[in-house]
Amino acid sequence: MPQTLLALLALVLASFLTFNQQRLTLRSHQNLVTDEVELAAAGLASEVLAFVDGRSFDEESTPSAIADENGEVPEDPDEFTAGSTFGATDRGLDGCNLLKPVLTPDCDDVDDVAWDPNDVDDDGWRDVTVELSHERKLPFEVRMQVYYVDNPDSMVEAPDPTRHKRILIDIRSPFAGDDEGVYRATRVVSYDPIKAEMDYENSDYYDPTYGSGGGGGGGGPHDQTPGQDG
Amino acid sequence: MQFILDNLVAIIVACVLLLGLQVTQIRSQHASVEQVASHSVKAKTLVFGQWVERDIMDIGANFGTNMYRFESPTIDPATGNTTEWVFYSDTTAADGDQSRIFKRYRLVETDLATFRDTTYQMYRVLRDSIVVDFPDHDVPPQLASLDDDDWIQNTWSIGTLSFFDVDLLSRDGQTPCPAGTEITDDDGLVVDCTGDIDVYKAEYIRVRFGVVPEYVLKPDNYLRELYWVKTLKVRPYWTPPPSLEN
Numbered sequence: 001m002p003q004t005l006l007a008l009l010a011l012v013l014a015s016f017l018t019f020n021q022q023r024l025t026l027r028s029h030q031n032l033v034t035d036e037v038e039l040a041a042a043g044l045a046s047e048v049l050a051f052v053d054g055r056s057f058d059e060e061s062t063p064s065a066i067a068d069e070n071g072e073v074p075e076d077p078d079e080f081t082a083g084s085t086f087g088a089t090d091r092g093l094d095g096c097n098l099l100k101p102v103l104t105p106d107c108d109d110v111d112d113v114a115w116d117p118n119d120v121d122d123d124g125w126r127d128v129t130v131e132l133s134h135e136r137k138l139p140f141e142v143r144m145q146v147y148y149v150d151n152p153d154s155m156v157e158a159p160d161p162t163r164h165k166r167i168l169i170d171i172r173s174p175f176a177g178d179d180e181g182v183y184r185a186t187r188v189v190s191y192d193p194i195k196a197e198m199d200y201e202n203s204d205y206y207d208p209t210y211g212s213g214g215g216g217g218g219g220g221p222h223d224q225t226p227g228q229d230g
Numbered sequence: 231m232q233f234i235l236d237n238l239v240a241i242i243v244a245c246v247l248l249l250g251l252q253v254t255q256i257r258s259q260h261a262s263v264e265q266v267a268s269h270s271v272k273a274k275t276l277v278f279g280q281w282v283e284r285d286i287m288d289i290g291a292n293f294g295t296n297m298y299r300f301e302s303p304t305i306d307p308a309t310g311n312t313t314e315w316v317f318y319s320d321t322t323a324a325d326g327d328q329s330r331i332f333k334r335y336r337l338v339e340t341d342l343a344t345f346r347d348t349t350y351q352m353y354r355v356l357r358d359s360i361v362v363d364f365p366d367h368d369v370p371p372q373l374a375s376l377d378d379d380d381w382i383q384n385t386w387s388i389g390t391l392s393f394f395d396v397d398l399l400s401r402d403g404q405t406p407c408p409a410g411t412e413i414t415d416d417d418g419l420v421v422d423c424t425g426d427i428d429v430y431k432a433e434y435i436r437v438r439f440g441v442v443p444e445y446v447l448k449p450d451n452y453l454r455e456l457y458w459v460k461t462l463k464v465r466p467y468w469t470p471p472p473s474l475e476n
Contacts, residue, residue: 007243014246032264039457043459102404132393
């Protein structure tokens with residue numbers, strides 16, 4: 001009888017040890033996967049922000065808007081759209097393709113990518129997929145907020161339009177992290193009239209005479225389809 | 231025999247315990263090696279990424295605003311990998327002459343690695359360079375004038391890259407092609423050109439690569455492939471490219 005009890009005790013101890021070891025191994029695997037996903041998410045954030053930065057600063061500084069103003073590039077922040085209209089107001093029905101902006105031409109300025117936290121019908125998460133080798137893919141969801149700030153160091157939303165817009169990007173993955181995301185990054189995009197002018201001059205809207213313009217108003221605030229807007 | 235029968239229960243329990251402890255020990259070792267391998271791969275990925283980033287940021291140093299400073303990358307159509315890419319920058323030599331520094335990335339195959347159901351061809355990136363001096367205000371040397379033997383191999387990456395991809399992109403995310411040479415995908419996105427890319431129009435350089443672990447464990451590593459990407463704007467401003475001037 002004592003021998004049986006001792007054997008049982010030994011088995012319980014062995015099970016306990018194995019269980020603990022298994023738990024440690026599982027946690028180690030979870031950390032490895034999270035590391036892997038976080039690195040990919042950081043790269044994705046840099047890529048998405050690069051293409052957001054490549055868009056015009058404001059709807060009023062897009063090539064079509066400049067063409068509508070006969071080549072005049074906005075200089076005063078008062079000319080920019082109000083912070084309350086960020087997001088779906090002027091980005092058209094196709095939404096925003098974050099890695100291939102050409103597929104959603106109406107999502108043409110920085111604040112078009114914004115999610116409105118007060119919009120109960122839209123949780124703001126957009127699917128973005130990273131392509132690996134051998135046609136394997138890593139799915140992510142990306143959500144962004146955009147608001148005016150008084151200076152590039154500020155995290156506080158400015159009440160009126162300024163020359164700086166802060167972008168907050170959250171990325172989440174089904175393989176790591178929680179619903180709030182596995183990675184967050186932020187960047188300030190500042191208005192640069194020279195960039196606006198260069199974007200205009202390199203666009204199909206460019207008119208060297210600055211006379212008749214290529215826009216002439218048309219769809220949305222500024223339709224991004226040259227030649228179809230009247 | 232009598233002894234074995236008398237202690238049969240104890241022997242069975244001892245065997246089970248030994249087996250359990252052995253399995254635990256092996257799993258523990260496996261996890262430790264995997265963690266070390268993971269850390270090693272991540273560190274090497276980040277270092278190589280930093281290396282590439284630094285090279286790209288140096289592209290075109292001291293060039294004029296409208297000079298293109300890189301060639302169209304050579305793509306292997308079978309794998310989609312960038313097999314060769316040349317870029318350059320200028321500097322001033324001690325005697326006041328100018329020097330043009332050419333750099334070249336070459337992708338070469340290394341080994342094969344099998345993880346679960348996938349066999350990866352692994353690669354290494356070799357970086358070659360040439361420094362050519364030329365008199366101040368003179369015409370700089372052109373890439374075509376260089377002899378292949380002049381390249382000096384001076385750096386190379388880790389040998390466990392699973393893919394390597396350099397894309398030159400316009401600000402709308404497309405590959406900039408000369409008119410009439412565009413190749414589009416199912417979405418209508420220009421993804422390649424029938425000839426060389428219009429490098430004057432490229433505003434972004436995107437470099438992507440994957441790295442697989444160098445230690446393949448049995449059972450296989452949980453870690454499959456680390457992914458690194460960086461998209462850098464290389465032309466803040468420039469006058470309209472020649473292709474748009476007319």
